[in-house]
Structure formats: structure tokens, C-alpha cells
Amino acid sequence: MNINWYPGHMKKTRESIEKNLPLVDIVFELIDARIPISSRNPIIDDILGNKPRIVILNKSDLASEEGNKVWEEYFLKKNLITVCINALSGKGIDRLIKLSNELYKEKRHGFEKKGIINKPIRVMILGIPNVGKSTLINTLAKKKSAKTGNKPGITKSNQWIKTKSNLELLDTPGILWPKFEDKRVGLHLAFTGAIKDEILDIETLALKLIEILAKNFPNLLKNRYNVEIDNKSYLQVMEEIGRKRGALIKGGEIDYTKTSNIILDEFRKGIIGRITLEYPEE
Numbered sequence: 001m002n003i004n005w006y007p008g009h010m011k012k013t014r015e016s017i018e019k020n021l022p023l024v025d026i027v028f029e030l031i032d033a034r035i036p037i038s039s040r041n042p043i044i045d046d047i048l049g050n051k052p053r054i055v056i057l058n059k060s061d062l063a064s065e066e067g068n069k070v071w072e073e074y075f076l077k078k079n080l081i082t083v084c085i086n087a088l089s090g091k092g093i094d095r096l097i098k099l100s101n102e103l104y105k106e107k108r109h110g111f112e113k114k115g116i117i118n119k120p121i122r123v124m125i126l127g128i129p130n131v132g133k134s135t136l137i138n139t140l141a142k143k144k145s146a147k148t149g150n151k152p153g154i155t156k157s158n159q160w161i162k163t164k165s166n167l168e169l170l171d172t173p174g175i176l177w178p179k180f181e182d183k184r185v186g187l188h189l190a191f192t193g194a195i196k197d198e199i200l201d202i203e204t205l206a207l208k209l210i211e212i213l214a215k216n217f218p219n220l221l222k223n224r225y226n227v228e229i230d231n232k233s234y235l236q237v238m239e240e241i242g243r244k245r246g247a248l249i250k251g252g253e254i255d256y257t258k259t260s261n262i263i264l265d266e267f268r269k270g271i272i273g274r275i276t277l278e279y280p281e282e
């Protein structure tokens with residue numbers, strides 16, 4: 001697995017987050033609703049200490065309703081304030097703002113006692129690559145905001161992005177590294193597009209996805225591609241999808257790369273269905 005570029009950033013990222021932490025009132029921990037385990041950095045609790053935090057299940061439009069509910073309850077049980085959102089459409093954003101205000105209530109009262117009113121809530125957004133940090137910032141700011149680069153620590157002086165609500169966002173989103181302990185995590189990150197198809201070759205990746213879909217979501221797979229999957233190998237399923245989609249090379253052979261790209265692309269866009277790949281482990 002070619003994942004060398006993560007560990008190099010870990011120390012720097014952690015330092016940058018720790019440096020900025022005192023400047024904010026609340027942390028938004030953004031995770032991917034389809035893969036809440038794999039998209040969550042295990043040491044985040046350790047980094048954040050008792051800083052107020054909201055766990056945000058983003059891309060909830062791509063995850064199943066049932067999965068979203070299960071995960072919301074899971075985090076609530078862990079005493080973490082949680083909300084499902086779609087950063088792209090803005091769904092759930094009002095609730096996020098409301099929760100932020102509730103979390104900030106005590107601090108606000110403290111300021112008001114000192115005569116300081118309307119002090120904005122300062123927020124830092126943390127999450128792994130591609131989870132939707134910039135999208136959330138832009139949606140909250142209601143405009144394309146400047147410089148939300150995808151490297152940690154690019155902003156030397158702290159810039160704040162004002163929003164129409166009383167939130168103020170730190171303009172460098174903290175990019176967390178995902179955890180890579182087990183192979184499944186790498187696969188799930190690759191399926192969802194968090195790592196650029198570099199963990200495996202595209203055909204192997206698509207074949208793995210077919211396997212998971214066939215095992216856990218057979219009807220979604222059958223319905224989307226109009227294929228039979230019983231008594232077939234995953235490769236045969238892939239070939240049938242390729243044929244049905246006309247992904248062929250000269251001589252009528254299956255174009256495996258093209259077929260793989262179709263399947264991965266449609267999964268990532270939610271065209272195969274709303275799919276939650278991970279559920280809480282007992």
C-alpha cells in the first residue's frame with residue numbers, strides 16, 4: 001500500500017491543530033457518514049481533550065437513512081453531540097448552528113456578564129481529506145471562501161471567515177490523517193474517494209466493491225446493473241456489468257478499467273444507492 005505521504009504529515013498536523021486549539025471555542029469533527037469508523041482519527045480524543053466538539057456526519061445523503069440513525073445514536077450514547085448534514089446542499093446546517101449556539105451558551109453568558117456581547121463563536125473544522133471541510137466552510141460562509149488549501153499549516157497568520165450566522169471559521173481546516181491499521185480501512189477510504197485510488201489498482205478495487213455490494217447490498221447491485229449475481233464469481237459479475245454498459249475493447253473483450261471506473265464512480269455519487277459501509281462494532 002502506497003500510503004507514505006500520511007505519516008510524514010502526522011506530527012506537523014498534530015502540532016498545527018494543537019497550536020490553533022486555544023483560539024477556538026468549538027471543534028467540528030467532520031466524518032463521512034458512509035464510513036464513520038475509517039474516516040475518524042483514533043487519536044482525536046487525545047488531541048482535543050475537553051474542548052467542546054460536535055461530531056458531524058457529512059455526506060449523509062450518500063449513506064443510508066438507517067445507518068445515519070444508528071450512528072447518531074451511537075455517538076449520543078458516547079456523550080458526543082452529533083448531527084447529520086449534507087454540506088453540499090446545506091441540509092442539517094441550521095441544526096448544526098443551533099447546536100453550536102447551545103454548546104456556547106455558558107461561555108456567552110460569561111462574556112455578557114463582562115459586558116461583551118455578540119462575540120462570535122470561533123470554530124475549527126477537522127477531518128480527513130475529501131470529507132467535505134471546504135464545502136462546509138463555503139456553505140456556512142455562503143460564498144467560495146479564500147485559501148482553504150489542502151495542506152496542513154499553510155496559513156501563517158490566522159484568518160477568520162465570517163459567516164451569516166454568528167460562527168467564525170478558522171480558514172485553515174485541520175486535515176487529519178486516517179487510520180490505516182487494517183486493510184478494510186484502506187479499502188473503504190479508497191471506495192469513498194478519500195484516497196485517490198492509489199491503494200490498489202482500480203480493477204482490484206472495483207472487484208472488492210462488487211464483492212461487498214454482492215454480500216451486503218445484493219438488491220442494490222442487481223437493480224442498478226440489471227445483473228444476476230447468484231452462482232457467479234465477482235469477476236463474472238463485473239464482466240456482465242461491463243457488457244451491459246458497452247464497456248468493451250476491440251474484439252468484444254471487456255474493458256475492465258472502464259467497467260471498474262463506472263462502478264466506482266457510481267458508488268461514490270450514490271447512484272447505486274445510499275450505502276453505509278460501516279456499523280458500530282460490538
Ligand SMILES: Nc1nc2c(ncn2[C@@H]2O[C@H](COP(=O)(O)OP(=O)(O)OP(=O)(O)O)[C@@H](O)[C@H]2O)c(=O)[nH]1
Nearest residue numbers: 058059086087088128129130131132133134135150
Ligand atoms: N454528496 C455529497 N457530496 C459532498 C458533501 N460534502 C462534500 N461533498 C463533495 O466531496 C468532495 C470533497 O469535498 P471538499 O470540501 O473539497 O473536501 P475537503 O475535506 O475540503 O478535502 P481536502 O481539502 O482534500 O482535505 C467534493 O466533490 C464535494 O462536492 C455532501 O454532504 N454530500
Ligand SMILES: [Mg+2]
Nearest residue numbers: 133134148150
Ligand atoms: Mg479542502
